[in-house]
Amino acid sequence: MRRISLYSLDSLFGEISKSMTLYIPASDNAGGAVYTKYEDGVEYLNTLNTVKSPKNFFFPHTEDLMEFKLQGKNIDILDIRQESEDFAVFGVRGCDVKSFDILDRVFLSDPVDSYYATRREHGVIISLACTKPSETCFCTTFGIDPTEPMGDISAWMTESHLYLQPVTEKGKALMSKIEHITEACDDSEVLAQKDKTKNILSKLPLKDLSTDAFGSGKTKELFDSPQWAELSQSCLGCGTCTFVCPTCQCYDIKDFNTGSGVIRYRCWDSCMFSEFTKMAHGNPRLTQTERFRQRFMHKLVYYPENNDGLFSCVGCGRCLSKCPISMNIVKVMKSLGGDKNE
C-alpha cells in the first residue's frame, strides 16, 4: 500500500494525466457531480456519487457505430471505429465498480461487443472507498463492501492522505508510474477508517433490505403479482431511473442521415419508454405497468437467472434520489418481498 498527502492530490492527478487522460468527479455547476477530464483548473469534488454513472465511459450515452455512403443502388460501409486511447477514472465508488462486472457479463459474453471491449481494455479504474454513505445507499444488500471498492486500484481517502492499493495488473502498471510521488505505508489508517465506515453502514435505514424473495426461478411467483399495478400507478414512463442507473444496458440502434451519408449510432434506450418494444404489428408491452414490471423483473429475476444469481442492481441509490415520483427498486423490493422490519 502506498499513500500521498491530500495536499499533493493535484500532483497525483497531474502525474497520471501525463500518461493517459484522467477523469475525476467535479462540480456540474448545478449541485451535482460529473466526471470531468482533468486539466489545470479542474477541481476534484469529493462527492458520494456522480449524477450520471461512470458506465458512460464504457457504454457511452451515444456513439457512432459505422457510416454508410449511398450512391444510387450502391452502398459503402465505413468502419469508423478508432482504437481508443488509455484513460483512467478516479473516484469510482464500490457500487459503480461492481456495475462494470454486471455490464461485462452482457457486453463481453459471446459475441463480444468490441466497442465496449476496446474501451474496457483501455480504461483504468481507480476506485474510492466510501466514508459517508447516504440514506439512499443499499449496496450491502447486494454483497458489496463499499470500504473495499476494488477496481484496478483501490483507494481510501482519510483526513490527510489518499491510500492506494493496486488490485489488477493494469493497476500495478499505473502504480509504478506514480511510485515516485507516493510513499510506502502500512494499512492501519485504512483499517481504522474501514471500521468507522462499517459502523455507519450498520446504521443506514436500508441496511436490512432483503433479496430473499428474488433471484433465479422467481418469475412465476412474481410476474403476476397484483402489486405491480399499484407500484407502477404513478410512473411517468420517463427514462430517469434507467439513464442514471449504472447497470441498465438496453440500447437502441438508429440511423441519422447527414445529407452526405448515413451514420448508424447506438444510444441508451429505456424499457420504460412506451415505444420500446413497439413493432409494425403491435406492442407486447402496452401499459406502463408491464414496462415497469419488465425493468424490475429484469434486475431482480431475469438477469440473475442468466448470470449465476447475480442481481443487476448495485444499490447506488441514484434512482432513489432522482425518480420524479420517488418510486424505486427499494419500494418494489419491500412491497413484493415483504419488509423484514414489519
Next chain:
Amino acid sequence: MQKITRDQIVSKAVSLLQDGTVSAVLGWRQGEFCYDVTPSVFNTAEDIEANFVWNDFCGANFSKYLVSKTKNIDGKLLVFLKPCDTYSFNQLLTEHRFNRESVYVVGIPCEGMVDISKVKAVSGEGIVCAESKGAGLSVTTIYDENPKEIPYAEVLSERCLNCKSKKHVAYDELLGDEGEVIDSARFDEVEKLESMTSEERFAFWQGELSRCIRCNACRDVCPACTCEKCVFDNPNSGAESKAPTNSFEEQMFHVIRAFHVAGRCTDCGECSRVCPQNIPLHLLNRKFIKDINSFYGDYQAGAEVGMRAPLVDYDLGDLEACDVFERRDSE
C-alpha cells in the same frame, strides 16, 4: 410549516370516501424516508389513515394524473390541489382532457414545498428526519444527531420562492383559507438573461443544456404535455433522435418542448422539479410567458376554464416579428 395539517386532510378524505361522495382518493403515499412521497390512489379509509402523507415534500402536481386516473373510474376521484395545481387543472379542462364530473376537488393552501437537494446541500447526505419546526426545517442526519435548523428561505424550491398565486382557481371545496394572486419576482431571472449579451446567453444555455440526458421526465410530467403521441416519440416526425447526440439535438428538444406548451404552460414548475440534472427548464417556459404578456397582454394560462390560448388567437394589430427586439430593447 404547512398551514393545514395532515389530520385535516386525512379526515376530509376519509369522510368523503365514507359518505360516498368519492370512490377513490388521489394523494401522497409515505415513502422510505421523510421526503420521498409518491403520488398514489387510495381506495380505503384504512390505507389513507396509515399511509397518506402531507408535509413539505408533497410537491407533485396531481392535475395530469386526472387524465389517466379518471378514465375508467366509477364515481368520483377525490383530488387535493394546491393553488398552483389548480391552474393546470383548469388548463386541462379547457383542453377537454378529462371529465370534470369524475373529479371532486378539495383545494388546500400551500406554503411552499421544499427541494430536498437544497436541504442536502446544507445538511449533507444521510438524512434521517426532516420536519417542520417554526420558520424552517429541522434536519437530523446519521452523521449528526443534533438537529440542524434550516430556514425555509434556503430550502424552498425555486418555484415556491417565486410563487405566482396562492389563490385556488378551481375547487369544489376548500380547506383552510383562500390566498391571493401574488405579484412575484418570477421573471427576474429571465430579465437577467435578457440583459446579457448574445454570447453570454449562448454560453449559459450551452452549459445548462449540455447536461440533458433526454430522460423525457420534463415532458412526461408536464400537465400541458398530454399528446397521445409525442412528436419526439414518433419515428415519422424526423425528430425522434432519442438521445442528446450533440448540442443541436439538445437545443432542438428544449426549444420545441417549450414552444409546444407556450401559451398553455401555467408555470407550475414541474419540469424543473423533476429534472435529474437540475436544468432550469422553467426559464424557457417563463420566457414565453413573459413575451406573451408583453406582446399580447397579460395572460395566465389556467386562470379560467375556456380561455383562448394566445397561440391559437390573434389580433389584427399584433406586433410584427421584426419589432420584437425593438420592443424588448426599449423596455
Next chain:
Amino acid sequence: MNNRAETLIPVLGVITDVRIDTPDVKTFRVVTPDGKKAFDHKPGQCAMLSIPGVGEAMFSITSSPTNQEYMEFSIKKCGCVTDWLHQAEEGQQLTIRGPYGRPFPVDDEFAGKNLLFIAGGIGLAPLRSVINYCRHYRDRYGEIDIVYGSRSMDDLVDYNEIIDEWTKDTGIRVHLTIDREQEGWNGHVGFVPSYVKELDFSTDKTAIICGPPIMIKFTLDAMIEMGFAKEQVYTTMELRMKCGVGKCGRCNIGSKYVCKDGPVFRCDELSELPDEY
C-alpha cells in the same frame, strides 16, 4: 482502424431477384456483391437486413441452408423497412448480418421423426427453410405433412413451389386451406386450427407451427386436445429486435432473448415463460 470482428457491423448484400408472391409479400434473393452467399445458416435462423437511413430489421431466412448459392427472404409489407424493400429493384444493395438465433433441431430431435408443419400466412416463411431442408435430406425423416392456410388463394406464399415441387415429392402430403370461399378454389375452406383438427393427425409426429400469434394459440390448443404433448410442438417467435445478439434488451420474454435463445422455442419451454409476447 482495427480489425476486430464486430457483430453489429454488417456486410453488403445485393438483391438479385424480386419475386412477387402475393399482393403484400415479395421474396428477395440476396447475395454478396461478388455473387456468393453471405454466410451459412441453419433452418429457422434469422438475419438482420438494413437499408441505411431507413432502418434495420430481423427477417427469417426463407431459403434452405442446402442452397449454396444465395439466400431468400419472403417479406410482408408492414412497416418502414419492409415498405422500402418492397419498392426496391434488382441490383439494389442492402446490408446483412447474421445468422442469428437458435435453429430448429433438424439434425437431432427431428431426425427420424414424422414431421407436421403448420403455417398460416407469411408464417410459411421461416418454415420453408426447414421444409426444403427436410426435402433435401428426405431419407433422414419420416412422413411429412404440411398444413398451410391463408386468407385467400392470392395470399398463399410460394404457391408455385408448393404445387410444382412439394406436392410431387413422395411421402409429403400438402393440405392447403383458405379462410373464405373463393372462385377458382377447389380446396379446403376454413381456418387452420379447425382444419388441423379435421385432418385428425396421429400423435406420433413432431409439429412445427408458425403464423400469426392468434393462429398459433388456437392451433396449439387444438393439438393438445388431439393428444399432442407440448414437447412435440415447436414454434418460432418474433419480437422487436435491434442488436440480434441478446444485448440491447428489447426482445426479452422473461429471462430469454428471442434473438439469441429463440426464435425457435419448444412449446413446453414457452409455457415456462411469462405471457408477454
Next chain:
Amino acid sequence: MQVNEYRPLIVAFCCNWCSYAGADLAGNNRLNYPADVKIIRVPCSCRVNPMFILRAFQRGADGVIICGCHPGDCHYTSGNYYTRRRMALLFSMLDYLGIERERTRLEWVSAAEGAKFAATMNDFAETVAALGENKRLEDLRCKK
C-alpha cells in the same frame, strides 16, 4: 470577384399564394437576388412549424426567412396572423438562447411585389453574410 468568398446558405419558406408568386415575378422581371436563397414552397406561411426552421439550421442553413401574404391578405383568411405570433415568440426564444437574432426573419411579400422580394432577399443575404457561418445552431454531423 474573390474566390472562396463566403456565401451564406439561406432557406426561404414562401407562401404559395403570395410570396412564391412574388419570387416568380422577381424572376420574370430579371431582378437579381442571391442564388444561395433556397426557396421552399409552403401552402401558407402558417404551415411553417418551428421545427422546420430548426431543421433548416441543422441541415446547414445560415439564415431562415419566412415570407407570407400581407396581414389581411391570407388565402386562408387568418393563417399569417398565427404565423406572426408564432414567429415573434420563436425568434425571441432563439435570441434568448443566444442564437444571433439576425439569422431569422419574417417578411410579408405579395404576388405583385417582385421587387420587394428581390430586395428583401438581397438585404437578408447581406445581413447573414455579415454574421458569417451559423455556428451556434449547427449539427456537425451534417457539415462533413
